[in-house]
Amino acid sequence: MTPPIVVWFKRDLRIVDHEPLSRAVGEGQLLPLYIVEPDYWARDYTSGRQWSFLKDSLISLDRELTALGQPLWILIGNAEEVFDHLHQKFQFCKIVSHQETGPGWTYERDLNVERWSRDHGVVWDEYRQHGVVRGLRERKDWSLQWDQLMCLPQFATPKKILGIGSPPKPASDVLQSFSVTDEISLSSQEGGRGNALLLLDSFLDDRCEAYRSGMSSPSTGEVVCSRISTHLSVGSLSVREVWQRTLDHRRNLKEETGRGIALRSLKSFQSRLHWHCHFIQKLESEPRLEFEELHRGFIGLRQGGSDPVEERFERFRSGTLGWPFVDACLRYLAATGWLNFRMRAMLVSIASYHLWVDWRKTGIQMARWFTDFEAGIHWSQIQMQSGTTGINANRMYSPIKQSEDQDPYGIFVKRWIPELKTVPLEWIHQPWRMPLSVQKKIGCRIGLDYPEPIGDPVQLAREARSRLKSWIDLHDMKPEAQRVLRAHGSRLRQARPRYGRKAPLSQMALDLE
Numbered sequence: 251m252t253p254p255i256v257v258w259f260k261r262d263l264r265i266v267d268h269e270p271l272s273r274a275v276g277e278g279q280l281l282p283l284y285i286v287e288p289d290y291w292a293r294d295y296t297s298g299r300q301w302s303f304l305k306d307s308l309i310s311l312d313r314e315l316t317a318l319g320q321p322l323w324i325l326i327g328n329a330e331e332v333f334d335h336l337h338q339k340f341q342f343c344k345i346v347s348h349q350e351t352g353p354g355w356t357y358e359r360d361l362n363v364e365r366w367s368r369d370h371g372v373v374w375d376e377y378r379q380h381g382v383v384r385g386l387r388e389r390k391d392w393s394l395q396w397d398q399l400m401c402l403p404q405f406a407t408p409k410k411i412l413g414i415g416s417p418p419k420p421a422s423d424v425l426q427s428f429s430v431t432d433e434i435s436l437s438s439q440e441g442g443r444g445n446a447l448l449l450l451d452s453f454l455d456d457r458c459e460a461y462r463s464g465m466s467s468p469s470t471g472e473v474v475c476s477r478i479s480t481h482l483s484v485g486s487l488s489v490r491e492v493w494q495r496t497l498d499h500r501r502n503l504k505e506e507t508g509r510g511i512a513l514r515s516l517k518s519f520q521s522r523l524h525w526h527c528h529f530i531q532k533l534e535s536e537p538r539l540e541f542e543e544l545h546r547g548f549i550g551l552r553q554g555g556s557d558p559v560e561e562r563f564e565r566f567r568s569g570t571l572g573w574p575f576v577d578a579c580l581r582y583l584a585a586t587g588w589l590n591f592r593m594r595a596m597l598v599s600i601a602s603y604h605l606w607v608d609w610r611k612t613g614i615q616m617a618r619w620f621t622d623f624e625a626g627i628h629w630s631q632i633q634m635q636s637g638t639t640g641i642n643a644n645r646m647y648s649p650i651k652q653s654e655d656q657d658p659y660g661i662f663v664k665r666w667i668p669e670l671k672t673v674p675l676e677w678i679h680q681p682w683r684m685p686l687s688v689q690k691k692i693g694c695r696i697g698l699d700y701p702e703p704i705g706d707p708v709q710l711a712r713e714a715r716s717r718l719k720s721w722i723d724l725h726d727m728k729p730e731a732q733r734v735l736r737a738h739g740s741r742l743r744q745a746r747p748r749y750g751r752k753a754p755l756s757q758m759a760l761d762l763e
């Protein structure tokens with residue numbers, strides 16, 4: 251028997267447009283492998299709901315591989331130990347996989363596997379995963395390369411796999427023997443290729459029509475956004491596959507009259523697929539951004555101080571800030587594992603500015619809530635919404651304005667905060683303004699049935715702005731902003747470093763959204 255090639259599946263749980271699989275299939279016998287790593291699942295950014303979605307996706311991949319003639323081997327353990335064990339059994343000489351841009355933990359693990367491979371004379375070939383470029387230091391030409399990559403043909407889906415035979419235990423048994431138990435286990439989404447395609451089809455055929463108009467509100471966003479992020483994060487869909495399907499659909503729609511709205515929506519959707527890789531690229535190029543402020547001038551900004559940050563954060567975590575719309579978004583996210591982009595941004599902005607909580611703390615909590623946790627997008631966005639990148643406008647969202655704009659009739663608030671069900675519309679955005687007589691009459695007493703607001707949002711925003719101004723006035727921010735821009739700035743828009751000489755504060759563009 252010739253030694254097999256190990257196809258190591260990581261965040262690419264599909265057989266379609268899968269370069270390592272497609273290349274290895276013509277080279278000999280294959281051992282398709284997934285390693286469940288308990289140490290990863292002990293990290294503070296993981297959760298039971300992410301595990302549950304991953305399990306569905308693995309079962310689905312196993313089914314697809316079995317249909318091609320070789321079931322998936324799922325082994326539990328530390329990656330080097332698993333490879334060691336398989337090496338003793340099969341004496342394989344080659345591993346193929348996609349490159350992975352994950353949290354620091356997966357980066358370290360990959361370094362260990364690389365070392366192990368070298369020590370054992372095993373070649374490990376890693377292929378580019380979607381539009382992210384390994385080793386990139388500057389963004390020049392990145393967008394152009396991304397566009398070209400999306401237009402290239404997809405890698406061929408294998409028709410048959412010559413494999414090494416069944417694993418010691420079927421996938422479902424292995425998966426059942428491992429669990430991630432925590433308080434965050436329910437998700438509104440199920441994994442698996444079939445579910446991914448159903449979502450994509452229903453989005454392209456129907457739901458995309460209202461994408462642009464409905465994406466900003468959490469209640470319409472739930473329906474009109476594609477909801478494919480979780481499938482992209484485990485790789486049951488490839489970004490290129492989605493991009494090409496969307497392009498085909500746009501071409502078909504162009505033939506029909508009166509489809510201008512859907513066409514514009516699909517264009518916006520495609521630009522978000524570009525953002526997907528654009529943000530992951532930031533972590534790939536500068537892995538420290540998971541731990542440290544991207545703009546080094548902001549290191550230490552929110553550390554220390556005597557504010558009751560713990561208490562504020564606890565109210566954020568439990569969705570009891572006393573600002574109904576924000577609490578509704580927090581409770582919705584905690585219950586379902588998903589939230590639309592604008593409201594994710596609002597939550598981080600409120601935690602970082604109004605509550606002055608360190609972005610790492612908020613980021614870990616939100617990562618655990620998200621079923622679609624994708625480290626590259628997540629940490630880049632968390633920093634962007636916390637104002638620590640030095641190249642993006644600092645956005646402070648007003649909890650009241652967002653409530654009035656995105657939930658004008660208080661429907662979302664009442665759905666997620668049953669305590670406020672009886673509150674009349676005129677007070678739903680600021681129930682603390684309700685006269686006591688009304689509170690008694692409707693049976694909703696602020697401070698008893700629903701918390702007092704954590705503070706006056708306008709005053710808290712003012713304090714945050716003044717802290718930022720003092721910080722920026724004391725530090726020389728410009729050279730580092732230019733470095734960040736060169737390394738990470740999008741070349742699509744003419745982004746400019748902030749903090750020019752003329753008007754330092756106005757350039758902070760503290761938009762009150």
Ligand SMILES: Cc1cc2nc3c(=O)[nH]c(=O)nc-3n(C[C@H](O)[C@H](O)[C@H](O)COP(=O)(O)OP(=O)(O)OC[C@H]3O[C@@H](n4cnc5c(N)ncnc54)[C@H](O)[C@@H]3O)c2cc1C
Nearest residue numbers: 475476477478479522525526591594595622623624628631
């Ligand atoms: C603080 C914060 C944290 C986030 N963390 C994550 C995360 O861990 N995982 C994740 O997938 N997305 C994250 N996002 C980006 C975005 O909110 C989600 O991708 C989107 O809401 C997922 O829903 P959807 O698939 O219906 O998106 P759609 O609007 O249908 O977009 C399609 C796809 O484009 C990509 N995309 C959309 N918006 C963005 C964006 N702003 N930046 C980068 N890619 C985008 C996603 O892959 C998404 O699935 C975060 C945003 C913020 C503000």
